Amino acid sequence: MLLTIPDVLTRDQVAYCREIMDRTEWVDGKVTAGHQSALAKNNMQLPEGSPAAREIGDIILNALSANPLFVAAALPLKVFPPLFNRYSGGQSFGIHVDNAIRLMRGSDFRIRSDLSATLFFCDPEDYDGGELVVEDTYGEHRVKLPAGHMVLYPSTSLHEVTAVTRGARVCSFFWMQSMVRDVGQRTLLFQLDATVQQLGAEKGHKDPAVVQLTGIYHNLVRRWADT
Numbered sequence: 627m628l629l630t631i632p633d634v635l636t637r638d639q640v641a642y643c644r645e646i647m648d649r650t651e652w653v654d655g656k657v658t659a660g661h662q663s664a665l666a667k668n669n670m671q672l673p674e675g676s677p678a679a680r681e682i683g684d685i686i687l688n689a690l691s692a693n694p695l696f697v698a699a700a701l702p703l704k705v706f707p708p709l710f711n712r713y714s715g716g717q718s719f720g721i722h723v724d725n726a727i728r729l730m731r732g733s734d735f736r737i738r739s740d741l742s743a744t745l746f747f748c749d750p751e752d753y754d755g756g757e758l759v760v761e762d763t764y765g766e767h768r769v770k771l772p773a774g775h776m777v778l779y780p781s782t783s784l785h786e787v788t789a790v791t792r793g794a795r796v797c798s799f800f801w802m803q804s805m806v807r808d809v810g811q812r813t814l815l816f817q818l819d820a821t822v823q824q825l826g827a828e829k830g831h832k833d834p835a836v837v838q839l840t841g842i843y844h845n846l847v848r849r850w851a852d853t
């Protein structure tokens with residue numbers, strides 16, 4: 627399941643974050659890549675753990691924790707501190723799969739990457755190319771979203787970023803471990819949650835069928851989730 631989450635950040639938040647990025651020095655993106663992906667990766671990154679990356683990362687994580695669509699879709703257990711990359715002058719990131727386990731440098735924090743996210747910090751008309759191409763069982767998806775919007779996709783997917791041939795593409799990317807490891811179970815919960823919300827809005831949340839379905843949702847979470 628590939629899901630767009632609109633307006634994770636407001637335009638003001640995007641502008642504020644861009645200002646911080648513009649006065650920070652960027653480094654070669656290969657520093658966070660695994661062995662295979664280092665061969666495919668050609669971009670710049672904000673230094674991991676730098677004050678700039680931390681400040682903007684916190685803004686993103688705060689926004690996400692208050693975003694019902696994100697919480698329902700990801701059922702997040704642990705989120706890796708957001709990283710930031712910039713592509714320009716023909717830079718790209720060839721096809722790869724993200725590392726299964728992510729370690730935070732200088733700490734014992736580690737996650738299994740179940741879901742990958744890309745949050746856009748510039749608008750599609752600011753650059754040519756730079757599409758995120760994700761392959762899943764339904765085929766190939768091309769993603770290029772307005773600033774402040776985010777795409778969520780299974781970390782098991784092969785994906786790439788096509789060459790940026792004009793302007794610059796600035797994004798945040800990060801991984802999360804879900805409370806529900808299995809993508810099929812997670813998708814069912816997301817669909818059930820959306821249906822219960824819709825039914826609740828139509829019939830009222832005290833309607834007996836809505837109460838029953840809400841109970842079924844929570845009992846499935848109890849069955850499938852790790853905390």
Ligand code: NI
Pocket residue numbers: 722723724785
């Ligand atoms: Ni990747």
